[in-house]
Amino acid sequence: DTGVSQNPRHKITKRGQNVTFRCDPISEHNRLYWYRQTLGQGPEFLTYFQNEAQLEKSRLLSDRFSAERPKGSFSTLEIQRTEQGDSAMYLCASSLAYTEGTSYEQYFGPGTRLTVT
Amino acid sequence: TQLLEQSPQFLSIQEGENLTVYCNSSSVFSSLQWYRQEPGEGPVLLVTVVTGGEVKKLKRLTFQFGDARKDSSLHITAAQPGDTGLYLCAGDSNYQLIWGAGTKLIIKP
Numbered sequence: 001d002t003g004v005s006q007n008p009r010h011k012i013t014k015r016g017q018n019v020t021f022r023c024d025p026i027s028e029h030n031r032l033y034w035y036r037q038t039l040g041q042g043p044e045f046l047t048y049f050q051n052e053a054q055l056e057k058s059r060l061l062s063d064r065f066s067a068e069r070p071k072g073s074f075s076t077l078e079i080q081r082t083e084q085g086d087s088a089m090y091l092c093a094s095s096l097a098y099t100e101g102t103s104y105e106q107y108f109g110p111g112t113r114l115t116v117t
Numbered sequence: 118t119q120l121l122e123q124s125p126q127f128l129s130i131q132e133g134e135n136l137t138v139y140c141n142s143s144s145v146f147s148s149l150q151w152y153r154q155e156p157g158e159g160p161v162l163l164v165t166v167v168t169g170g171e172v173k174k175l176k177r178l179t180f181q182f183g184d185a186r187k188d189s190s191l192h193i194t195a196a197q198p199g200d201t202g203l204y205l206c207a208g209d210s211n212y213q214l215i216w217g218a219g220t221k222l223i224i225k226p
Binding site: 033045056107 | 150152157158159160161162165205207209213214216217218219221
């Protein structure tokens, strides 16, 4: 396994367009996280999945954002009607969690850089 | 609200010098992780500290978890230009990590 992969690495879109990002986690990992990161800041939590179930969503995740992990493997993050404020690096991470109550060690993908013009 | 404060935010030093980065919180964490991130890439996990007072070494990097598990430090000995990057600490809080804003480190040859 080569680690967490994300596609595309870069996306430039015009305001108002929809975009979709894909994340392929480490194959045996049951948890998958989405983060957003802007320049000079640490990652901001957006949402996470335990297998195929989406268990938590941040208030940052407006109605324009939706994430899925249909078979408990890869995940997609869709942003509808993009705004310039959505420009950021979108990071995916995965971990292997045995019990509740901890996030365990998270392994990150290279990210998708979104630019909304 | 749980917060992690990192200091300094920015550090530029000469090759061969030593440095320490701090990560502080008023909250207790079950574990704390240190990551290093390069421009345009995702964070890469360096180490996880779990036990209060724990010290872990990774070559020239020494990580320490505070006795009360509220703070941590990263010490680099004889810094090299290859150590340049953004260093992030993250505290384990139930299902998510609480992140510091990062320390941008530049090592000049």
